[in-house]
Amino acid sequence: MKAIRNRLKWPRPLTIDLSKPAHRWRLLIAAVVFVLFGLAIVAGGVQGYSYTESVGFCGTTCHPMGPQLILYQQSPHAKVACTECHVGAGLQPFVQSKIDGSRQLLGMILNNYSRPIKSPVGNLRPARETCEECHTPTSFKDNITKSIKHYDNDQANTLVQTTLILKLGGMNTATGQGKGIHWHISSEVDYIALDPQRQVMAWVGIKQPDGTLKEFFASDIAGMGQKAFVEDARAKGLIRRMDCIDCHNRAAHYIPYPAEAVDGAITNGLISQDLPFIRKRAVDLLNGKYNTEGDALKAIQNLGDSYKSSGIDQAKIDAAVKALDDIYGNTTFPDMNLDWKTNPNNQKHTPTLGCFRCHDGKHVTTNTDGKTETISVQCNLCHTVPIVSRGTETVVEAPVIVGNVPATHTDFSWTITHQTITAADKNECYQCHGQAFCNNGACHNLQHPTNMAFTHPQEVARVGQQVCFTCHQDITCTRCHPGGVSGLTPKP
Ligand code: HEC
Ligand code: HEC
Ligand code: HEC
Ligand code: HEC
Ligand code: HEC
Ligand code: HEC
Ligand code: HEC
Ligand code: HEC
Incomplete structure (x- = not known):
């Protein structure tokens, strides 16, 4: 009860001074809350309460949230009530939500709400208390297979099918250790973002088993020796602990590009x-x-x-x-003012940065023996090398995902330089790779000479952009094509 009382000390009746505009607002808001509750009780008793908790109330009565309702109805969460993610269980969040809700109602009556509604939601309840009511971190799967269908920009709109195995991971209940993509939530990963949409990561800190902090700095910041801002951010409460919403920020409200x-x-x-x-x-x-x-x-x-x-x-x-x-x-x-460009989807790295906000090879740390380390951008950290088939091609390949990778493989350019291997070497390759490995539609037929920087426009015209993105993603292209060549990157 004490915690609730603390929360409810706002607005304090004794300190209300009607000559101050801020206090007049508080009184007005409080009045609206009481009228709302009053009406709910008089008109419908308990039913009135539960109506304000329903999907219909959140999504239709509140007109500005119409888009969120439409997107939600198309999502896998269509049967999960808005309040299960936005309010959660317990009395205190319920009361808080009524106060917030009344303020939003007032915004709607006065027609001064922001368009679009801002995201991230500042006071969203921690995912631990909402998402995890249904999805327990210990139930995460190991690897999942994804097959993604795209079509090329050619006359025949040729099918380009990409298959990859996502190393989803999660927490091992026996050891308490996490691995794979869901490692971030079985570990304590903190970060400081420089922008409201949390796209520019200045600092990432990971708590190590021995209690110390492993700190990665954006390389330009590290280069300038500017590190005091972390303590400043800590004092101001601007450090955020990563949770589900840092990747699944479009759960229930995703707008496809x-x-x-x-x-x-x-x-x-x-x-x-x-x-x-x-x-x-x-x-x-x-x-x-x-x-x-x-x-x-x-x-x-x-x-x-x-x-x-x-x-x-x-x-x-x-x-x-x-x-x-x-x-x-x-x-x-x-x-x-809402469309697919408004809110980036952080669950992927296409078309917005998502994982590459941190996994860009540009967040650096110096470990104890003086070596520089980065947050990895190795393509097969998170998934296997994408297997691509074009049109009617058949590619049968079981990707290698366990065991040690030969030293030749550590350099990204191996993807291209291995074309010089001899027939004899090939037998060695087959010890790990299936014989169909070389049929990957993204690689064979590709003329990828070392002077690709000069010849690539013709090559794009011949094989199509989808093929290029199997290995490059937009991060390579935007270096020289700042506006993006793919039509995927939002244009300013
Ligand atoms: C599966 C959980 C879930 C459900 C169900 C859900 N939301 Fe959300 N909602 C989210 C998350 C996650 C965010 C983004 C929060 C963030 O990034 O801080 C969000 C954000 C929002 C925003 C802010 C604007 C935006 O687009 O990000 C509004 C408005 C909103 N939700 C309304 C609704 C309404 C109305 C419903 C029911 C029709 C609903 N939500 C159902 C999870 C959910
Ligand atoms: C009341 C239960 C409930 C809550 C709360 C809930 N979910 Fe879900 N979630 C579901 C159900 C049901 C599905 C659909 C499962 C299926 O289709 O197999 C789902 C599917 C998903 C999926 C896979 C489908 C997709 O959208 O890609 C993700 C990711 C997900 N939820 C994340 C979240 C996150 C993040 C939150 C918190 C913001 C959350 N869920 C809150 C019940 C819930
Ligand atoms: C580092 C980013 C990240 C974080 C943090 C994260 N997830 Fe995920 N999660 C992913 C990715 C990527 C996928 C695969 C999505 C896909 O299928 O395209 C995924 C898949 C899922 C799925 C679907 C699993 C399936 O079998 O299809 C669920 C459910 C889910 N996450 C829930 C959660 C919940 C709940 C949390 C917080 C406790 C969470 N995730 C935290 C990145 C993350
Ligand atoms: C806020 C920064 C941040 C974001 C965003 C982020 N990661 Fe990470 N990720 C990290 C850090 C830090 C590590 C650990 C690096 C280390 O200790 O060497 C890591 C490690 C990983 C690992 C290896 C885990 C293991 O098994 O040890 C995977 C897989 C991974 N991330 C996938 C993803 C995916 C997929 C996304 C996007 C959906 C993503 N990450 C987004 C910071 C981030
Ligand atoms: C930090 C984790 C991470 C790293 C590193 C990473 N990816 Fe991904 N990748 C993902 C996730 C998550 C998805 C989403 C899968 C989905 O759509 O369900 C994905 C999807 C893809 C796709 C399919 C996209 C589509 O829409 O068809 C391709 C192709 C791809 N990645 C290529 C790459 C390449 C090339 C690299 C190296 C430059 C790379 N990835 C590095 C996490 C990662
Ligand atoms: C000891 C096992 C092993 C041997 C031998 C081996 N590879 Fe690999 N190779 C791997 C693994 C593991 C991967 C990563 C696969 C994944 O994650 O999908 C890989 C990936 C690759 C890739 C994709 C590179 C990337 O990550 O972008 C190429 C190309 C490749 N191998 C070529 C070869 C060639 C050519 C040979 C013979 C000279 C060879 N490999 C021998 C295990 C092996
Ligand atoms: C099988 C993987 C793969 C595919 C598919 C691929 N590339 Fe590459 N590409 C590479 C590698 C590896 C390099 C060398 C990069 C390095 O060493 O940093 C490279 C280099 C390049 C460069 C030179 C970049 C620079 O920094 O100078 C350009 C331009 C380029 N590729 C364009 C393309 C285009 C356009 C396509 C599609 C027609 C394409 N690539 C398809 C793997 C690939
Ligand atoms: C090293 C710099 C560099 C990189 C990296 C690069 N390009 Fe280019 N690209 C150029 C230049 C320079 C031209 C103009 C060449 C000309 O006009 O002959 C060009 C022209 C093109 C064209 C034809 C003109 C146009 O804009 O439509 C396409 C298509 C293209 N690039 C696609 C790509 C793709 C896809 C990637 C990523 C895989 C990529 N480029 C990466 C430098 C680069």
Whole structure:
């Protein structure tokens, strides 16, 4: 009870001074809270309370949260009530949520809420007390297989299928040790971000088994010898402990990026692959800027009309137009200034930095024997080397994921330089790699000479960008193409 009382000391009746605007606000808010509770009790008794806890109340009564409701209804969490993630169990969070909720209600009445609603949510309850009510850290799986379908920007909209094994990991109950991707939550990983969206990581600290702290600094900061800011941030409470939300920040509210949405629609047969260049044209269209929703829908209709005289079945054209209308409507919310670019998805590294916020090879520490170490960006730290098949190709390959990797492999350039091996060497390779390893659609047929910096535009035209991203991701390309070449990177 004491904790609740402490929380409730706001607003303190004895210190209310109506000549101060801040106090007038508090009184007004308090009045709204009481009226709301009062109405709930009078009108519906207990039912009134539970209505304010329902998905309908959060998502529909509160109009600005409409987009969150639409996205939520399409997510795997569609059956989880808003309050299970946003409020959680217990009396204190319940009371706090009513106070917050009343303030939001007031914002809506006065029409002065922020558009878009800001994310991250400053006072979200710790994930330990919400997400972990359903997902226990000890139940995490070891490895999971992912098959991701993309389509190329060519006339045939060729299928490019990438398969990788994600090293999901989790905590081992017997030893208390964590490994793999979910290692971050079985360990204590703290960080300092320099921006409100937590994209620029200045410092990362990991508590070691012996109680010491292993500290990684962004290399430019480390280079300047500026390290005192950590103590300053600690004193101001700006250090954040990593939890589920630092990666799953779009749980229940994910907006797919245009290429992802179009690829999904082609996979599901909503957009026909028979329409020449439809993948590229649709992605370009959705990436465009429109003054009004009407303009966007008109552009979609024009795209459809341009296929009219091509002899393609009109039903396929109409279906594509409808699919694009739906994608636009479910990913762009102009009155809330919300679309796929608003909030980065931190669970991946495409199209925004996500894991690469820290795993960029640019966060450095000096260990006890004076050696520099970085937070790894090795492609197979988190998943196996992506296996890619294009079009109708068949690639059968069981990726090697256990055992020691030969010393030749530690350098990323091995992916290219191994092309010089002899037939005799190959037998050695087959001790670990299956014979089909070399059929990986991303590698074979690829002309990747050492002067690739000069010849790559032609190579992109020949094999398509999807192939390049198997090995490079946008981080390589954006070094020389700051705006991004893929149409994946949000353009400023
Ligand atoms: C599976 C858990 C979960 C459920 C269910 C859920 N949310 Fe969220 N919500 C989140 C997370 C996680 C965030 C991002 C928090 C952060 O980054 O700090 C968020 C953020 C938000 C935001 C801030 C804006 C934004 O897009 O980030 C709003 C508004 C919101 N949720 C409303 C709702 C409403 C309304 C419902 C029910 C229709 C709901 N949420 C259901 C987990 C959930
Ligand atoms: C009330 C129970 C409940 C709570 C609370 C909850 N989840 Fe879930 N979660 C589920 C269910 C049910 C599924 C769907 C499982 C399935 O499809 O197999 C799911 C699926 C997921 C998935 C896999 C699907 C996806 O979206 O990629 C992730 C990741 C996830 N939850 C993360 C979270 C996070 C992060 C939170 C806290 C913000 C959270 N969950 C809170 C019940 C819950
Ligand atoms: C370092 C980032 C990171 C953190 C922190 C993290 N996760 Fe995950 N989690 C991932 C990734 C990446 C995946 C794989 C997503 C995919 O399938 O594409 C995943 C998958 C999942 C899944 C789906 C598992 C399946 O079998 O498909 C659940 C559920 C989940 N996480 C819950 C949580 C919960 C709960 C927490 C907090 C206790 C958490 N995660 C913390 C990165 C993270
Ligand atoms: C806030 C910074 C940060 C972010 C964001 C982050 N990581 Fe990490 N990760 C770390 C640090 C620090 C280590 C440990 C480095 C060390 O001690 O050498 C680590 C280690 C790992 C490991 C190795 C764990 C083991 O088995 O020992 C994996 C796998 C991993 N991260 C995956 C991911 C994935 C996937 C994402 C994105 C979904 C991600 N990380 C996002 C900081 C981060
Ligand atoms: C810190 C962990 C981590 C590192 C390091 C990492 N990845 Fe990933 N990668 C992920 C996660 C998580 C996903 C998401 C899988 C999913 O979509 O479910 C992913 C997905 C991918 C995909 C599939 C993307 C798509 O949409 O088709 C490719 C290709 C890929 N990674 C390539 C790379 C390459 C190349 C490197 C090295 C430069 C790399 N990755 C390094 C974590 C990592
Ligand atoms: C002792 C076992 C072993 C032998 C022998 C071996 N490899 Fe590997 N190789 C691996 C493992 C393990 C990986 C990482 C696979 C993964 O995570 O998907 C790998 C990855 C690779 C990759 C992808 C590199 C990357 O990470 O980007 C190439 C290319 C490769 N091997 C070529 C070869 C060639 C060519 C030979 C013969 C000269 C060879 N390997 C011999 C175990 C081996
Ligand atoms: C099988 C993996 C793989 C694929 C697929 C691949 N690359 Fe590369 N690429 C590499 C490696 C390894 C290097 C050498 C990088 C290094 O040493 O840092 C490289 C180097 C380059 C460079 C020179 C970068 C520099 O820093 O000078 C460019 C440009 C390039 N690649 C473009 C492309 C393009 C465009 C595609 C698609 C047509 C592509 N690559 C496909 C592995 C790959
Ligand atoms: C070392 C710098 C460098 C890197 C890294 C690089 N490019 Fe380029 N790229 C260039 C230059 C310079 C040109 C212009 C060449 C010309 O006009 O002949 C160019 C031109 C192109 C073009 C044709 C013109 C255009 O902008 O459409 C494509 C496509 C392209 N690059 C794709 C990529 C992709 C994909 C990657 C990443 C895999 C990449 N590039 C990485 C320097 C680079």
